[in-house]
Amino acid sequence: DAGVTQSPTHLIKTRGQHVTLRCSPISGHKSVSWYQQVLGQGPQFIFQYYEKEERGRGNFPDRFSARQFPNYSSELNVNALLLGDSALYLCASSLTSGRSVGELFFGEGSRLTVL
Amino acid sequence: LAKTTQPISMDSYEGQEVNITCSHNNIATNDYITWYQQFPSQGPRFIIQGYKTKVTNEVASLFIPADRKSSTLSLPRVSLSDTAVYYCLVGSNSGYSTLTFGKGTMLLVSP
Numbered sequence: 001d002a003g004v005t006q007s008p009t010h011l012i013k014t015r016g017q018h019v020t021l022r023c024s025p026i027s028g029h030k031s032v033s034w035y036q037q038v039l040g041q042g043p044q045f046i047f048q049y050y051e052k053e054e055r056g057r058g059n060f061p062d063r064f065s066a067r068q069f070p071n072y073s074s075e076l077n078v079n080a081l082l083l084g085d086s087a088l089y090l091c092a093s094s095l096t097s098g099r100s101v102g103e104l105f106f107g108e109g110s111r112l113t114v115l
Numbered sequence: 116l117a118k119t120t121q122p123i124s125m126d127s128y129e130g131q132e133v134n135i136t137c138s139h140n141n142i143a144t145n146d147y148i149t150w151y152q153q154f155p156s157q158g159p160r161f162i163i164q165g166y167k168t169k170v171t172n173e174v175a176s177l178f179i180p181a182d183r184k185s186s187t188l189s190l191p192r193v194s195l196s197d198t199a200v201y202y203c204l205v206g207s208n209s210g211y212s213t214l215t216f217g218k219g220t221m222l223l224v225s226p
Contacts, residue, residue, distance in 0.1 A: 004158070035216075042202055042216030043159065090158050104151075106158025 002026070004093050004107035012113045013081050021076040021110045025093030031055075032074040033104065034066055035090040043090055049074055078112075086114045119203045124221040133190045135220050137203030140184045148179060148186045151202045153219070159202060163188070190222075198224045 005024045013019050025032050031050040035043035048056035049068035063079045072093075078085055088111050092104040120138040127133045139148070147166050151159035163170055165177040165186070176189040190197060200219040 040218075042200075042219050045215065088156070092158070103149075103161040103164070104159075106160070109156070109158055111156075 004091055004105050006089075006091050006107040006110050008110055009108065010111045010113075012115060014115050015081055015083060017081050017114075018077065018079050019081060019112060021078075021089050021091075021112070023074045023076070023091030023093075023107060025072050025074070025091075026105055029093035029095055029105070030072050031094045031096060032068055032072065033092045033094070034074070034076045035092065035106075036060070037088040037090055037109070039087075046076070081114045083114050086112060088112075118215070119205055119217050121201075121203050121217060121220045123218065124223065126223050126225065127193055128225050129194055130192050133193050133197075133222060133224075135188045135190075135201055135203075135222070136185055137188070138185045139203070139205045142183050142205050146183075146205045148177065148183075149204045149206060150175070150177065150188045151204065151216075153200045153202065159216075162201075193222075193224045195224050195226065198222060 004026055007022045023032055033048040034046040036046055037043040045058040046060050046064055047054065047066040052068045066074060066076045068074045076089060088109040090106050090109045092106045094104050118141060125135060147164055149164040150162040152162050153159040163172055163175045163177045165179050167179050167183060170177045178187040188201060200221050202216050202219040204216060
């Protein structure tokens with residue numbers, strides 16, 4: 001069975017540009033979460049979506065947005081990129097609705113470098 | 116939001132048992148304790164989850180005392196491949212979107 005897949009795996013952008021990251025959850029998983037991991041730090045929660053609705057939002061600026069599609073895949077968009085946005089962006093899917101604590105299945109991440 | 120405190124790093128040798136303790140003094144009644152493992156440039160991987168007492172699976176054990184203000188992840192007979200960062204998370208059943216990863220514990224296993 002395929003795990004959580006993310007694309008692209010690596011990308012380089014310049015300041016001010018926009019980026020879209022994509023995530024396909026494990027088949028049957030309806031919940032997708034996004035995390036940002038800066039080098040040397042633990043993953044920081046950005047968004048959670050369940051059944052195409054936003055269920056949670058972390059402490060990130062409005063430049064960060066996301067959505068979930070009918071097939072439960074998801075996109076993370078970041079506008080007006082800053083150098084500090086350089087990080088590994090992780091997507092995680094889960095069976096749970098967000099109303100209970102469950103196992104998160106993470107993808108390999110998208111490594112974003114902003115120059 | 117329950118905050119967790121873990122040692123920044125730990126060293127061990129192959130074949131030893133490793134115990135990583137996590138402190139979570141403000142844990143709420145409905146919070147579960149979950150541990151993840153992360154290798155460089157990979158996403159975290161679920162290890163074990165518990166609410167109280169002891170939980171054991173094929174890779175680890177989780178010990179939670181009665182007051183639940185701390186927990187200990189026990190890795191039996193570690194190998195070089197267990198070198199990784201280990202994260203302790205405390206999550207409320209009001210939505211696991213509130214789960215917060217700390218800096219984790221970097222475990223280095225040497226021959």
